[in-house]
Amino acid sequence: MEGSVTYKIKEKVAHISFYNPASNSFPSSQLQLLTETINKLSQNNAVTVIVLQSEGNGAFCAGASFNELLNISTLEEGEMFFSGFANVINAMRKSSKLIIGRVHGKAVGGGVGLISACDYTFATENAAVKLSELAIGIGPFVIEPxxxxxxxxxAMAEMTLGATEWKSARWALDKGLFSKLFSSVEEMDNAIKVFTTxxxxxxxDALLEMKKIIWENTEHWDTLLYERAAISGKLVLSEFTKNALAQFRKS
Incomplete structure (x- = not known):
């Protein structure tokens, strides 16, 4: 149930794929693998651009693993788990390669954070998004920046406060979360191939300088995201959150 992270390189384009049978949600071990993979490819001179995608035909990413959240019993464990999302976002932010998102389905919580950390994103009309963290007693603190x-x-506040509401892919396109929207996976993949080629x-070198401009004034995230992880790590221990997670897992 820990999931996988794999990659392949062809003609200077690296495709990172992640998979978890629980709707492509992330346990901490898989977050670490994704961070390590992004950092590894960032150092690879044979790679110019990275495509980040998930496997399957269902959700793009359901965010944090509820099973692991329920098992957190100390502040240290909580902070460490949410630091996994901080590590991934910072790796994407500091990568020397442009990162292109391929979003084929719905995204919740941390999945929205991954999309936001991409430099350019292709999505299908099935790719509705939601920030549901407040509904389970925490908040999207790590991914908020x-x-x-x-x-x-x-728009972030609208998503966060409407914690049970799905926002359509069209809404996400209009707000700038998605760069391009397609009616089918096939059309999206064809467009990604043309774009990345x-x-x-x-x-x-020009792409690297452009990447730096895209992420200007985010250097403080090296501290900020881990401060936010500590907030989430504390809240996940609350009775409210434990009960809410248990109810979500039953539904």
Whole structure:
């Protein structure tokens, strides 16, 4: 149940794929694997651009593993778990490669954070999004800086406070979470191939400088995201959250 993270490289384009049978949710071990994979490819001179995708035909990413959240029993464990999302976002932010998101289905919580940390994102009309953290007694604290950077504080607050409401893929496109929207996976994949093939021909040094501009003024995230992880780590221990997680798992 821990899931997998794999990658393949072809013609300067690396495809990272993650999979978990629980709707592509993330336990801490898989978050670590994803961080390590992004960092490894960032050092690879044979790679110019990275595509981040999940496997299967269901959800793109259901966020944090509820099973692991329920098993957290100390502040240290809580902070460590949520630091896993901080590690991934910071790895994406600091990667020397442009990261292209491929979103084929719904995304919740941490999945929205991953999308927000991509530099450019392709999605299908099935890719509704939701920030459900308040409904289980925590909040999207770790991913908030990435989400707010992408869609703005107002849209982030709308998603966060409407914790049980799905936002359509069209809404996400209009707010800037998605860059391109397609009616089918096949159309999306064809567009990604054309886009990444072209990007791979560009000057890697120019792309790196562009990446730096995209992520200007985020250096403080090296501290901020882990401060936020501590907040989530504390809240996940509350009786409210334990009860809410148990109810969600039953439903």
């Amino acid at each position: 990435a989400v707010s950077k992408k869609i703005g504080k107002t 072209e990007i791979a021909t560009y000057n890697p």
